[in-house]
Amino acid sequence: MIRLHRVSRSYEGQIRLQADDLLLSTGLTLLVGRNGSGKSTLLRLLATADFPDAGEISYREGSPREQLPLIRSRIGYVPSDVELHEDMTPLRLLKYMCLLKGADPVQADRLLGEFELLDVNRKRIGTLSQGMQQRLAICQALLGSPRYLLLDEPLNYLDSFQRKAVTRILYRHARSCVIVVAAHELSEWNEADQLLWLDEGRPAFYGTPQLWRQTTLRVWQGILPADARTSWKEAYVMVKKPIGNNDLQWRVFGRDCPGPGFEEVGTTIEDAYFIRSRRLE
Known part of the structure; x- marks a missing residue:
């Protein structure tokens, strides 16, 4: 020790x-x-x-x-x-x-x-x-x-x-x-x-790490058309990457589901660092 x-x-x-x-x-x-x-x-x-x-x-x-x-x-x-x-x-x-x-x-x-x-x-x-x-x-x-x-x-x-x-x-x-x-x-x-x-x-x-991943925000992932309008604050978006020709995959943090087509996924060590380091809770 x-x-x-x-x-x-x-x-x-x-x-x-x-x-x-x-x-x-x-x-x-x-x-x-x-x-x-x-x-x-x-x-x-x-x-x-x-x-x-x-x-x-x-x-x-x-x-x-x-x-x-x-x-x-x-x-x-x-x-x-x-x-x-x-x-x-x-x-x-x-x-x-x-x-x-x-x-x-x-x-x-x-x-x-x-x-x-x-x-x-x-x-x-x-x-x-x-x-x-x-x-x-x-x-x-x-x-x-x-x-x-x-x-x-x-x-x-x-x-x-x-x-x-x-x-x-x-x-x-x-x-x-x-x-x-x-x-x-x-x-x-x-x-x-x-x-x-x-x-x-x-x-x-x-x-x-198990305790580290326990944050008040949940992690949601979904795919939307590239031209879809969203109202999320940029600070709460960790990943936004192209999928196919006209879609974007989003990874969003929030207490509630951000909308249709999204599902909750497990919080990773990186997710928790993103949330904690930016004081999003």
């Missing part, structure tokens, strides 16, 4: 994060919020890449003030702007990281296979695609079986097949460690154990 107690962090006099009391437990926590809401700041603090101005972050091993080397040895971290040694090969990089982390070198080969990088393991990292480099960055974070895995937009540059494969791997690791994932695309994370919403640097929601 990781506990934050009265933690605050400011930059240039502006508060980027303030969390009075927060407990992150084993499982995958999805971290959501607008750009500038404090997501990357929180991950940097949890990874001990930065330190709070006030308050304390404690881990199972204790406080960073007393156990910093031990805590860092239990952390895997992938920032959004991660940079790898471009002149190294994936295999050499992971073997080198194994030495630094005191991990079994066998893990390097296993992870390269798990992330489908064995066929490029002897190529220069600088020649690899961004998607391959992103998977390699996650590999190095998983070396040493970290107790805390902190990932900032880990699915960047991955295609749909790779995104599904990586999320499956992370869900499996979440059974035995604390994983915090910051993401903008939320549809891949429906199986998250917890969801943490940061709004202007403060936790505005922390709970299960």
Whole structure:
């Protein structure tokens, strides 16, 4: 577990994060919020890449003030702007990281296979695609079986097949460690154990995805001719996309059915974020 107690962090006099009391437990926590809401700041603090101005972050091993080397040895971290040694090969990089982390070198080969990088393991990292480099960055974070895995937009540059494969791997690791994932695309994370919403640097929601989806507005979906007149406020329309030649598919939020041809559908994590972040309730 990781506990934050009265933690605050400011930059240039502006508060980027303030969390009075927060407990992150084993499982995958999805971290959501607008750009500038404090997501990357929180991950940097949890990874001990930065330190709070006030308050304390404690881990199972204790406080960073007393156990910093031990805590860092239990952390895997992938920032959004991660940079790898471009002149190294994936295999050499992971073997080198194994030495630094005191991990079994066998893990390097296993992870390269798990992330489908064995066929490029002897190529220069600088020649690899961004998607391959992103998977390699996650590999190095998983070396040493970290107790805390902190990932900032880990699915960047991955295609749909790779995104599904990586999320499956992370869900499996979440059974035995604390994983915090910051993401903008939320549809891949429906199986998250917890969801943490940061709004202007403060936790505005922390709970299960099931509770997150419970909003006062319901979700309605229907198809209308493109020239049909509607009276809905634009703020309550999440999706309006062409279907066929002359129709539009609408996804609308409201307490009551918006009209004939519409039916209620299940509220997704993304729907709930749209509703909550725009204060539509």
